[in-house]
Every structure is written in structure tokens, then in C-alpha cells.
Amino acid sequence: MAPRSSTRPRGRPRSRRIAGSVASLALASSLLAACSGDSGKPELVWYINPDAGGQAAVAEKCSTDEYTVTTQVLPQDASQQRIQLSRRLAAEDPSIDLMSLDPPFTAEFADAGFLADVPQDARAQLEEQGTFQGAMDAATWEDKLVVFPFWSNTQVLWYRKSFVDKTDLDMSQPVTWDQIIQTAADNGGKLGVQANKYEGYSVWINALVSGAGGQLVENADKGVDLDLTIDSAQGEDAAKVIEDLASSEAAPADLSVSNEGTAGSTFGGDAGSFMVNWTYIFHNYDETDPDVADDIGYTRYPQTVEGEESRPPYGGIGIGVSAFSDNKDLALEAAACLVEPENQGINAEMTGNMPASTAGYDYPALAELYPDDLRQLFQESVDAAAPRSVTPYWSDISSSLQSTWHPPASVNQDTPPESQDFTQQVLEGGRLL
Amino acid sequence: MSTTLQRPPADVSAKPAVSDRSKAENKLGLTLVAPAVVMMLLVTAWPMGQALYLSLFRYRLTAPDDREFIGIDNYVTVLTDSLFWRDTWNTVLIMVVTVAVELVIGFAFAMVMHRIIFARGLMRTSILIPYGIITVVSAFAWQFAFSLNNGFVNAWFSWLPWIAEDTNWFGDHWHAMFAIMVSEIWKTTPFMALLLLAGLSQVSEDMLEAAQVDGATWWQRLWKVILPNMRAAIMVAVLFRALDAYRIFDNIYIMTRGAQDTESISFLTYRQVIEQMQLGLGSALSVLLFLSVLLLAWLIVKLFRVDLASARGEG
Numbered sequence: 001m002a003p004r005s006s007t008r009p010r011g012r013p014r015s016r017r018i019a020g021s022v023a024s025l026a027l028a029s030s031l032l033a034a035c036s037g038d039s040g041k042p043e044l045v046w047y048i049n050p051d052a053g054g055q056a057a058v059a060e061k062c063s064t065d066e067y068t069v070t071t072q073v074l075p076q077d078a079s080q081q082r083i084q085l086s087r088r089l090a091a092e093d094p095s096i097d098l099m100s101l102d103p104p105f106t107a108e109f110a111d112a113g114f115l116a117d118v119p120q121d122a123r124a125q126l127e128e129q130g131t132f133q134g135a136m137d138a139a140t141w142e143d144k145l146v147v148f149p150f151w152s153n154t155q156v157l158w159y160r161k162s163f164v165d166k167t168d169l170d171m172s173q174p175v176t177w178d179q180i181i182q183t184a185a186d187n188g189g190k191l192g193v194q195a196n197k198y199e200g201y202s203v204w205i206n207a208l209v210s211g212a213g214g215q216l217v218e219n220a221d222k223g224v225d226l227d228l229t230i231d232s233a234q235g236e237d238a239a240k241v242i243e244d245l246a247s248s249e250a251a252p253a254d255l256s257v258s259n260e261g262t263a264g265s266t267f268g269g270d271a272g273s274f275m276v277n278w279t280y281i282f283h284n285y286d287e288t289d290p291d292v293a294d295d296i297g298y299t300r301y302p303q304t305v306e307g308e309e310s311r312p313p314y315g316g317i318g319i320g321v322s323a324f325s326d327n328k329d330l331a332l333e334a335a336a337c338l339v340e341p342e343n344q345g346i347n348a349e350m351t352g353n354m355p356a357s358t359a360g361y362d363y364p365a366l367a368e369l370y371p372d373d374l375r376q377l378f379q380e381s382v383d384a385a386a387p388r389s390v391t392p393y394w395s396d397i398s399s400s401l402q403s404t405w406h407p408p409a410s411v412n413q414d415t416p417p418e419s420q421d422f423t424q425q426v427l428e429g430g431r432l433l
Numbered sequence: 434m435s436t437t438l439q440r441p442p443a444d445v446s447a448k449p450a451v452s453d454r455s456k457a458e459n460k461l462g463l464t465l466v467a468p469a470v471v472m473m474l475l476v477t478a479w480p481m482g483q484a485l486y487l488s489l490f491r492y493r494l495t496a497p498d499d500r501e502f503i504g505i506d507n508y509v510t511v512l513t514d515s516l517f518w519r520d521t522w523n524t525v526l527i528m529v530v531t532v533a534v535e536l537v538i539g540f541a542f543a544m545v546m547h548r549i550i551f552a553r554g555l556m557r558t559s560i561l562i563p564y565g566i567i568t569v570v571s572a573f574a575w576q577f578a579f580s581l582n583n584g585f586v587n588a589w590f591s592w593l594p595w596i597a598e599d600t601n602w603f604g605d606h607w608h609a610m611f612a613i614m615v616s617e618i619w620k621t622t623p624f625m626a627l628l629l630l631a632g633l634s635q636v637s638e639d640m641l642e643a644a645q646v647d648g649a650t651w652w653q654r655l656w657k658v659i660l661p662n663m664r665a666a667i668m669v670a671v672l673f674r675a676l677d678a679y680r681i682f683d684n685i686y687i688m689t690r691g692a693q694d695t696e697s698i699s700f701l702t703y704r705q706v707i708e709q710m711q712l713g714l715g716s717a718l719s720v721l722l723f724l725s726v727l728l729l730a731w732l733i734v735k736l737f738r739v740d741l742a743s744a745r746g747e748g
Contacts, residue, residue: 083707090494090710112495197692253599254581256692265582392495396709406692407604429491432516432701432718433709 042067042327044334046098047074049081049317054347055100061346062337067330069098069338078102078199082395089114092324097331098338100317101147103138104199104388104398107220109320110141111392116321116328118145122336129341130358132379138387139318142221147318148339149356151347154301154381155207155276155313161297163189163273174310176303177208177241180274184250189273191250192263195242197406200259202388202398203313204276205405208238210311210386211304216397217389224427226391228420230401235416237304239405246408256407268292276301278315279378280352282370298374301381314385316356354378399433400426481723488717494710507717516701517718521725524697527610528678531617532625532671538618539625539670546626547633564623572687575616579603579688609693616684621677625670632666633659668737675733676726698722 048055048071059069074081082105088096089109101109109115118126123145126136135149157175164171169183184191194200209216214234218227229235245251250273252258252266260277267275268289275281285293301312319338321331337343344355345363355361361375370378388394400423405411425431451459488507492500511517546557563571578584579602590596602608636659644654660667682699689695691704702722706715 079708083710086495086710087707090497108495112497197690253601254604256601256604257581262582399709429711429714430510432511432514432705432714 041065042330044069044097044325044327044331045095046071046100046319046334046338047085047096048072048100049074049078049102050076051347051351051353054350054353057350058338058343058347061343062334067327067334069334074100078105079395082108085109086112086114089322089324094322094324094326096322097325097327098335099320099322100150101320103314103316103318104394106139106147106318106320107141107390108392108394110144110146111223114320114323115146116323116325116332118148118321118335119332122148122332125336126339126357129360131356132358132382134314134382134385134387135316135318135356138314138316138390141390147320148335150317150319150339151344151351151353151360152356152382153278153280153315153353154378154385155278155315156298156300156377156381157302158267158275158277158281159297159299160189160267160272160274160292160295162295163187164297171297171299174300174303176306178244178306180302181241181245181248181250184273185248187273188271189250190252190266190269190271191245191273192252192258192266192275192277193245193255194259194263194276195255195406195408196257196259197402198259199398201406202401203315205238205242205401206388207301207311207313207386208241208304209234211301211308212237213305213308214238215386215389216401217391220389220391223391224393226389226393226427228397228423228427230423231417231420234304235419236413239411239413239415241304242405242408242411243413246411251408256409279354282374283352298377300377309384311384311386312381314382314387317353318356354382393427396426396433397423403433484716484719484723486716487712488720490713492711492713494712503713507714508721510714511717511721516696517698519694520696520698520701523610523695524679524681524699527614527617527681527697528675531614531621531678532674534614534618535622535625535674536667536671538622540629542622542626543629543633546630560626561623563620564627566620568620568683569687571620572616572684575612575619575684576603576688579612603689603693606693606695609689609695613681613684613688613695616688617678617681620684621674624677625674628670628673629663629666632663632670635666636662664737668733671737672730672733676730679726679729698725 044067046055046059046069048059050073056071059071063069074084081100081102085096085099085101086105086109090112106115118139126145126149131149132152135152136145139145139147139149157180159171159180164183167183167187169175169179180191183189194204206216209230209232212234214229214232214237216228216230218229220226246255252262252271254262254266258266260281263275263277264281264284266272267277267281268285272292282296282298283293285296301310303310319335321328321335325331339356341355341357341359342363344357344360345366347353348355348360348363349365349369355363355366358379361379366375389397391397401419404419404422405415422431426433489502489504490500491503491507542560546553546560549556566574579586581587581599581601581604584602586602587596587598587600591598600608602612640658640662641654644658649657680699681697682703685691685695685697685700686703691700696704698718699722702715702718705711705718709715
């Protein structure tokens with residue numbers, strides 16, 4: 001048998017194979033050139049949080065002859081979105097042009113120098129379209145606007161009309177946490193909240209403390225030397241609400257692992273009574289459970305302390321432009337387009353994530369999807385919302401809260417001082433988190 | 434005794450003469466393998482050195498300008514923190530319980546795989562399937578199984594006095610630890626079984642037959658013949674699985690995210706480095722994790738050596 005190397009492989013003649021290889025090489029290099037953006041129009045990559053297609057639709061709409069905006073989907077969890085973006089930005093990765101940022105992480109990114117400043121004319125555009133003050137505040141770091149507010153979310157108190165009808169609670173008046181816990185417990189209802197060990201739990205704690213007239217942090221501009229004010233009368237009021245619910249019959253069995261989704265399941269179940277949740281939940285049952293959809297009532301977020309105006313949670317998304325983008329100017333131009341009122345409206349229509357401006361709320365389709373009083377309630381709630389402290393150290397503070405306030409059944413009047421002490425040590429680098 | 438168990442001659446002082454050809458071949462071999470050795474050093478030693486270096490700094494990824502040399506302060510912080518010791522305890526507990534349970538169940542599986550005549554291939558494949566499943570996937574499967582809303586565990590086992598229809602498996606420490614350990618045991622018992630099967634197949638049938646002829650019961654054959662002859666295989670299985678269990682991460686990440694005090698050392702390290710982006714503190718934890726794995730390996734090897742020596746003494 002002849003040695004292997006001396007045999008010619010079967011198939012195409014050698015000359016044709018060489019020609020084929022050359023053609024493949026040429027094609028590959030032209031593709032590489034296209035990818036690198038040397039030829040053709042630039043591609044602006046927008047890293048978005050997962051949604052029902054709203055951001056992709058807006059990206060397509062804002063693509064022009066000059067550039068194309070494409071989307072890449074980030075993980076579901078806000079903390080994971082922060083991790084993925086910040087690690088790549090710390091490495092000055094130029095492939096990120098635009099990003100959807102959760103408000104609590106804006107300050108951290110801006111402080112690290114990851115974000116390009118919003119130009120003055122774009123700022124004027126945002127003010128002109130009536131961007132909510134809460135959204136502007138959350139998008140500002142050290143007096144500079146660093147993200148474009150895109151949508152502004154808030155929570156309201158959702159209730160089952162059939163359940164409330166069985167009770168003597170008047171939902172046309174402001175209600176307190178104490179009232180809804182008692183009412184649910186007395187009538188066999190379960191109350192839906194977000195109390196898993198995650199960012200959503202910090203959101204709830206922040207809303208409760210703010211609702212009592214306090215805040216978690218003061219002098220956030222002092223960086224790591226900020227003043228923690230968790231250990232306060234307002235902190236105790238917040239702890240009391242969580243303690244009361246955890247020890248009440250109204251607590252769902254999965255309280256310590258509850259999130260937006262499980263709260264929605266509890267609310268849609270047989271024992272559904274009240275739930276605090278974001279705006280998009282309104283159309284959650286349309287397809288799956290129309291009876292529940294017809295039974296949904298809504299009112300302002302509950303008061304922590306009777307008579308003290310409630311401060312609903314503030315959420316949303318701002319669009320940041322990477323300081324390391326190769327196409328920073330184009331990305332800033334694209335971001336200004338993405339947050340135009342009509343685009344905010346399109347996104348809200350598709351995803352249920354409400355606009356960040358009054359002009360966005362004027363988008364006609366929203367009037368068909370949401371009753372007038374609900375749209376009014378959303379806007380009023382966003383205006384009154386308590387944002388999480390704008391500090392680059394929010395993730396440390398949030399994780400410390402989660403460590404010391406979880407599980408809800410462990411919360412008592414000692415929790416606020418312990419939490420403050422622990423968080424202080426974490427900020428000083430003296431404790432593991 | 435079979436020849437495979439005999440030791441090589443003890444005299445190693447007399448070196449055989451090496452021919453010129455052998456020397457040349459050795460040299461060629463070293464030359465050929467050198468790039469791979471250099472590459473291995475680069476990919477293993479360099480990150481370890483980098484972690485050691487970073488662990489001496491206060492360094493946060495999102496505040497690079499505040500980087501500061503602090504010597505061994507990170508190690509002091511870690512070693513004086515109750516969280517570190519709690520997580521170490523969790524990790525050791527998970528390791529001891531899962532390895533112990535897996536050793537027993539794995540041995541039973543190995544016996545079945547070794548002795549079965551009918552449908553042997555099918556049986557072996559079925560037993561090994563869980564090990565072929567990605568840990569994250571199996572963790573999700575068990576999370577769903579134990580879920581309060583749609584899991585089957587509560588529905589199937591509510592006749593047991595400590596399980597109710599509304600038992601929240603991830604609602605408190607011990608329930609959550611139990612669920613994590615069940616998923617770990619389910620996933621890795623086949624690995625243990627595989628290693629033990631290899632040991633089992635080395636036990637001489639002649640010795641077993643001789644013991645049977647001498648009137649030894651099944652139990653006596655197990656304890657006096659099979660297990661002593663499998664000692665090396667058992668040590669390897671325990672060592673591999675213990676080190677594997679000490680690194681437990683995926684199940685905890687998926688099932689509880691460390692809630693209910695179920696965090697392991699790997700998870701704590703992950704959170705410092707990845708979530709908190711505290712590169713200095715996290716690197717210190719990584720170094721301590723590496724050292725504790727070395728210590729663990731040394732302890733297990735030493736433990737089995739002591740046993741072997743005492744067994745020989747008794748024998």
C-alpha cells in the first residue's frame with residue numbers, strides 16, 4: 001500500500017480548490033472589513049434589558065442612512081445587567097455604544113467615568129418634552145445629566161375589586177400598610193410584595209422608609225463618607241411594616257422568595273387581595289386569566305404612616321452612551337432620537353413600561369390601553385416617587401440591606417440599627433458582603 | 434494475591450545505565466514538551482500570582498483611582514469576619530454530608546452495575562445520566578421540584594409529618610440546605626459510583642470465592658474482603674468528590690442565591706469579585722480558597738494513610 005502522503009485526495013482538481021480557497025479568503029476579509037465598520041454605515045450597539053420588543057422596535061425606528069442601531073439583550077436581573085456592563089466598560093470595551101441603565105446604577109457608572117455627558121441641546125429637548133423631575137434627578141450625577149431618561153416606572157397598589165367588596169375598606173381614600181395587612185388577614189387574603197433577597201426587596205425597604213418621611217442615606221455627594229440614616233424612627237416604621245406582614249396571616253407562604261412574578265401569581269390566585277407592583281402588571285392577566293383582568297382595581301401606593309404621603313418606588317430605564325464608544329457622537333444623536341416622546345410611547349405600548357415624560361404619555365395608543373385615571377395615577381406616582389439614593393455605592397448599600405433585612409420574618413425593631421452598623425462597616429471595607 | 438497488587442521492587446538506588454540513544458530521546462522529549470509546560474505555567478501560575486498580588490490592595494473595579502496598597506489587611510478582614518466562617522461551615526457541612534451519602538448510595542449503584550447480568554448497558558447508562566446533565570440545568574430542575582408554586586415534592590411527600598402542602602423549601606436555612614444537598618447528591622452520585630465500580634472490578638473473584646467456601650456471610654465478605662481491597666479506589670473517590678463538593682457554587686446560585694445563610698465559600702468569593710467588584714478582597718478570598726483546598730486534599734490523603742497503616746497493623 002502506498003504511503004498516505006503520496007495519494008491525491010479525491011474530489012475537485014487542485015487548481016479549483018486553490019481558487020476556492022482564495023475566494024473564501026476574499027469573502028472572509030470583506031466580511032471582516034464590514035464588521036470593523038471601515039466600510040458601510042456604522043452599527044451602534046444598544047445593550048438593552050429584556051423586554052417584549054419595545055426597545056428593538058424603537059432601535060429600528062431610530063436607524064438612519066448614517067447609522068444602524070442594533071440591540072443586544074442583557075440578563076434579566078438588574079444586578080446582573082450592572083455586572084456585565086461594568087466589567088466590560090472597566091476594560092474600555094469600544095463595542096458598547098448605548099446601554100439601558102437601571103437608575104440606581106447610574107451614579108456608579110458616571111462616577112467611574114463610563115458615561116458620556118448628555119449634550120446641552122439634548123437636555124433642552126428632554127426638558128421641553130416634560131421629562132419628570134424624578135427621572136431627571138435619577139439621570140444626574142454631580143450636576144451633569146449623564147443618561148437620557150427613557151421610561152419611568154413606579155408602583156401602585158393593585159387590588160382585587162371582588163375581595164375589597166367583601167370588606168369595609170374604602171379604596172377611594174389613601175390606605176396604609178397596616179390597613180391592607182389587617183384587611184387581608186381578616187378576610188383570608190394574601191398580600192403580594194417583593195421580599196426575596198434581591199434588589200426588589202431594597203426597593204420596598206426604600207419606599208417604606210421614604211413613605212415614613214425618612215431616607216436611607218444623606219449627603220450622598222460625599223462619596224464613601226456619606227451619612228447612613230437607616231437607624232432612625234422612619235427606619236423603625238419601615239421595619240414595623242415588614243415585621244407585621246411577616247407575622248400576619250396575610251403573608252404568602254413564599255414571602256421570603258417572592259418577586260414581581262410570584263407576587264403576580266399570588267394576586268391572581270384564589271387568595272389574591274392586594275399587591276404592590278410595577279405598571280406593566282395591569283395587562284398581565286389579559287390572556288391568561290381574563291376574570292382576574294376584569295377584577296383589578298388600583299390606587300396610590302400604601303402609606304407607611306397614616307397621614308404621611310406615600311412615596312412609591314421609582315424605577316425605569318435611562319439610556320447611557322459609553323465614554324469608550326468609537327462612535328460617541330453618533331450614539332448621542334441616536335440616544336436623543338430613542339427618547340423622543342413618540343418612541344417612549346411606542347415602547348410603553350409594547351412593554352407596559354411607562355414613558356419618562358408627560359409628552360410620552362400623550363401617545364394615543366396609551367389612552368386605549370390604560371384608563372384615564374390609571375394613567376393619571378401613574379404620573380402622580382412617578383412625581384411622588386422616592387428614588388433610591390443616588391450614590392456610586394448604592395449596590396453596597398442595597399446588598400447590605402438585603403443581608404440584614406432578609407428573611408422578612410427576622411425583621412424587628414433591632415434591624416435598623418444593626419443594618420446601619422453593618423452597612424457602615426461594609427462601606428469602610430471592614431466587612432464582607 | 435493477584436499480580437496487579439504487587440509492589441515494584443523497593444531498591445531504587447541502583448540506577449540503570451542510560452544509553453546515548455535514550456539520552457537523546459529524553460532530550461528530544463523535553464524539547465517537544467517545553468512549549469506546553471511554558472503555556473501551562475502561563476495559564477495557571479500567572480493568574481495565581483496575579484490574585485496574590487491583587488489581594489494586597491484595596492481595589493474596586495468601578496473606582497480604579499482609589500486603589501491603595503494595604504498589605505495583609507484584606508486577609509485580616511476576611512479571617513475576622515463571621516460571614517467567612519459561617520460560609521466555611523456551610524461548605525464543610527455540605528461536603529461532609531453529600532460525600533458520606535454519595536459514598537453509600539454510590540457503592541450500592543456500583544454493586545448493581547458490577548453484578549447485574551440482564552440489561553447491563555441500559556442499567557449503567559441510566560445510573561450515569563444525572564452526571565451527564567449540566568449542573569445549572571439540574572439545579573433548575575430541583576428548584577422547580579421544590580418550588581412552592583409548581584413543585585412536586587410537597588404534593589408527593591406531604592404524607593410525611595415534616596412536609597406540608599405549603600412547605601417553603603427555600604424559606605429557611607435547613608430546608609434550603611436540604612434541597613441544595615439533594616440536588617448535589619442526585620447530580621454527582623453517579624461519578625462516585627463510576628469510581629467505585631472501577632475499584633470493585635479490581636477485587637479478586639478468587640478471594641471472594643475462597644471467603645465464601647470458608648463460610649463467610651455476604652456481610653463479612655463485604656467488610657473483610659471487598660472494602661479493604663478497594664481502599665485505594667475509595668480514597669480516590671472521596672478525595673475527588675470532596676474537593677468537588679468544596680467548590681459547590683452552581684446549585685446555590687440557582688436555588689437560593691445565598692439567601693437563608695446557604696452561601697458557600699465559592700459563592701462568597703464570586704460575590705466579592707464579580708458582584709461587588711472588590712478585586713482586592715475577592716482575591717484574598719480566592720487565595721484562601723486555594724489554600725483551603727490544598728489543606729483539604731492533604732488531610733484526606735493523610736487520613737487514608739493513617740487508616741491504611743492501622744489496617745496493616747491489625748492485619
